[in-house]
Amino acid sequence: MKQVRGFTLLELLVVLVIAGILMGVVAFNAMPSERQALQNEAQRIALLLQLARDEAIVRNRPIAFEADSERYRFLIRDGDKWEPLSQDDLLHEREFKRAPLALSISPTVAAENNPLRIIFGREPVDKPFVLTMAAGDANVAVRADGIGHFVVE
Numbered sequence: 001m002k003q004v005r006g007f008t009l010l011e012l013l014v015v016l017v018i019a020g021i022l023m024g025v026v027a028f029n030a031m032p033s034e035r036q037a038l039q040n041e042a043q044r045i046a047l048l049l050q051l052a053r054d055e056a057i058v059r060n061r062p063i064a065f066e067a068d069s070e071r072y073r074f075l076i077r078d079g080d081k082w083e084p085l086s087q088d089d090l091l092h093e094r095e096f097k098r099a100p101l102a103l104s105i106s107p108t109v110a111a112e113n114n115p116l117r118i119i120f121g122r123e124p125v126d127k128p129f130v131l132t133m134a135a136g137d138a139n140v141a142v143r144a145d146g147i148g149h150f151v152v153e
Contacts, residue, residue: 033138034098034135034136034137034138035138035140037097037098037135038098038101038133038134038135038138038139038140039140039152040097041096041097041098041101041133041140042133042140042141042142042152043152045065045072045131045133045142046142046150046151046152047150048065048074048090048091049065049118049120049131049142049144049150050148050150051090051091052065052074052091052120053120053126053148054148055091055120056120056121056122057120057122057123057124059076060122061076061077061078061122062076062077062119062120062121062122063075063076063077063085063091063119063120064076064077064082064117064118064119064120065117065118065120066115066116066117067103067115067116067117068103068115068116069096069099069100069101069102069103070095070096070099070100071093071094071095071096071099072093072094072096073085073092073093073094074088074091074092074093098135100135101133101134101135102133102134102135103116103131103132103133103134104116104131104132104134105118105129105130105131105132106129106130106132107127107129116131118131124147124148125146125147126144126146126147127146128143128144128145128146129143129144129146130142130143130144131144140152140153141153
């Protein structure tokens with residue numbers, strides 16, 4: 001008599017459970033948490049703020065970072081008005097990846113109803129500030145020491 005070989009129902013169920021657990025782990029790691037996404041956004045902004053500060057010194061013209069809850073951009077002072085740096089490869093306007101964000105700066109430098117604005121002058125030393133970004137329950141701060149160091153906390 002010929003013996004038939006195959007898988008039992010229990011063996012198939014064990015394989016399906018293991019596959020389901022592995023798929024769950026992969027999906028969980030592929031989707032960053034709100035805090036991780038906010039941290040990545042803050043790292044990007046910290047690097048761009050450092051670049052804007054350096055550009056203001058090199059160009060000998062003030063450059064401003066301006067943000068609202070949906071997007072941010074960089075402006076350069078042209079005479080008595082601010083012009084967007086739209087042609088710049090790095091300092092162009094961008095949307096936040098997880099908009100809308102709540103933004104605040106300490107010490108406060110913007111008036112009510114105006115977008116948040118940080119101005120970098122031509123001097124290498126400026127006032128320290130903390131830019132706080134919040135989305136849902138997560139919040140991240142970009143701390144500037146006034147001499148060109150930007151740290152994400």
